[in-house]
Amino acid sequence: MEPACLDDKPCTINSDGAPVLSRPIARQGATGEFELINKSLQYTEPDGTIDVKKLIAAYTFEEHALRADKYFETIVDPWAYHLRKPFTTVDECAVALAALSGLLPLLKLQRGHHIVDFGCGTGWLSAAMALMQCQVTGIDISQRALDIALSAVLEHPTLKEGRIDFRRLGESGIPLETSSVERIVCFDSFHHVADQHFYLQEFFRVLRPGGIVGFSEPGPGHSRSLASQYEMRNFAVIENDIVLEEISSMAKAVGFEKMNMSVFADTPMVMPVEEFLSLANEGRQQAYEDLGSWLFKRAKGRSVFALHKPGEESLDSRTASALGADVSIVGQSFDVATRRLAVTLLVHNTGTGAWLPSGANIGSMNIGVRISTENGSPIGREPIRFDLANVETKPGRSIRTDLLVDIPPGGNLVVEFDLVAEHVAWLSQIALRPPRISLPASR
Ligand SMILES: C[S@@+](CC[C@H](N)C(=O)[O-])C[C@H]1O[C@@H](n2cnc3c(N)ncnc32)[C@H](O)[C@@H]1O
Incomplete structure (x- = not known):
């Protein structure tokens, strides 16, 4: 029998001492209310590690959605952290802004573009892109996250004028018409979806010809990292891997014509000015090769890439x-x-x-x-x-x-x-x- 885990307290302790599922998943009960259930036994290996593929399969779409809602419901004051994104802490801010500057050139965003912020959460990126004069549709599986995002927009002196709308993601797909948007962005959200192939199809469907979807997602081995294991064990959040080879072949099968990577380092290399000047002026081959391999290693730590839908993007008076x-x-x-x-x-x-x-x-x-x-x-x-x-x-x-x-x-x-x-x-x-x-x- 699955452990009865009806509150937010850990209900099982693993062999490594970590709690199993402190925020359990929901199921619709006789009263029509969602009741919380725990299926961790279906995806926890004997050594305590979580198999993300089994975790995905253990729950339905609505159960995953409710889990996301439950998470956002725990936020008492959204301004204490979530609505301060990306300026939460010095370290997080540097990483988020570096990822964004790796992503923006891939997206080739223009003023007036209609862009979907897929998995927008509490909406910091939706707000940022609206400030960059894009028309934004923020989409998330969690209605609670969208409520928080909307409340912040309504408090904003200029954004409340309507350059953003928020919609909940339902099981049937992205709630937008075919060929209706120019760009889609996934910022730390695609590795949470249960079915990557399905959403790549959906992105292809809603993009206009010549449209681009850009991603900033974790690097290789994400599901096995300690942080991901912790999240999956305690909150049953999907922390899937982003396998570039798999994404590339799924994207091709769906119809995308090109996949470009952004190669950048999330932190700069810091060196004394004398060394910088000697490198810059002397042009030593070995030093440049070292820099190149340093950059490449850093770039592999995060997967920032874009998929292009074939077709000519028709120009209009926004350009x-x-x-x-x-x-x-x-x-x-x-x-x-x-x-x-x-x-x-x-x-x-x-x-x-x-x-x-x-x-x-x-x-x-x-x-x-x-x-x-x-x-x-x-x-x-x-x-x-x-x-x-x-x-x-x-x-x-x-x-x-x-x-x-x-x-x-x-x-x-x-x-x-x-x-x-x-x-x-x-x-x-x-x-x-x-x-x-x-x-x-x-x-
Ligand atoms: C790490 S947050 C990132 C949110 C936002 N992009 C940001 O940068 O703050 C991941 C988001 O993905 C959403 N999400 C979780 N599971 C999902 C799923 N199965 N399908 C689509 N979105 C999901 C969550 O509700 C959450 O808002």
Whole structure:
């Protein structure tokens, strides 16, 4: 019979003196409530080591989920540790930030990208990527973790405005549509999933063509490390191995075309300045080879890699270098009495990226009307925005649009018709000579 282990106290002691399962797993009982059960006998070897594959098989998806929830429920004050990530301790911060700087270049993130933070936990990375102006969906198996993440976002002065949403991961897969996101990131989360092949398939499904999923995960032998054994023994957390050869062949079978590794050291090599200068200036071959093998050894300690879905990533107005436009005035009339200017513009997308529909999002394309005095002093702090189109405008397409602009009273004025990709660039900064109309002074 499995040991009855219905509270958070250790219920069994191993031969090495460590408690077996102090936070047991749940099962749905007669009352409909989850009751806690312990299946550690199914995955604990006679010598006390935990076999991670057997641990995975011992519990259902919902049991693993509830275990994760139970863990996050023990957090009394999330700001005491979890919400301070990555700035928890000096050592943890250095490791986390090094891993992030190894990962970010692989992801090739751009402003406005829709990225999934898979296994987001309490959401520090979701928040960081939203601050980097990405649209983030944080996904986790634990609803409790997501509740904490959301509460922190709602307290944030700018993030509460909605650049992040959180969704719970259910058994049927990632709760997102096929080909709907540009990037996925797994930061210390993929080694917790029960079925790596299934999630690689899911990542492939939800990524758009040309999309990238990046991982920062533990290095080889993770499941056998003392820390992992402790976690699995006490909390039944899945601490699986990330075997690069296996991931590479599963990823290929699923359809990914390329797997790139990030080769970096999580701590820098520190040396006296004299040694640094002599290495830098003298270029001794042996010294460089030593540095190379040192770097390689360090790099093997953590698995930071990316998988690429085949296909061309289509550019759009979130990317400044894809912007190009031609604007001409094809009709105009000015009512002197009401000081209302009616203008018809013909706007041509000469760039390489599609223009996103008008609005306030990153890359939304709007018309900006700038009014200034004859000698160039602007009137009003910001150009007046008009919608350009409520649908996407592909490269090579033209739009004809009518505007009614209220002109303030004053001397001779100049009205200029510019375009803006919101939060990205004004087209006049890049590729456009905005057409102008000069208007007479009011009487
Ligand atoms: C070590 S935490 C990392 C969280 C976050 N990425 C961070 O850096 O703080 C691992 C996360 O994976 C989630 N997780 C655990 N088991 C999972 C599973 N079977 N499937 C998906 N996510 C899981 C946990 O709820 C937890 O939030």
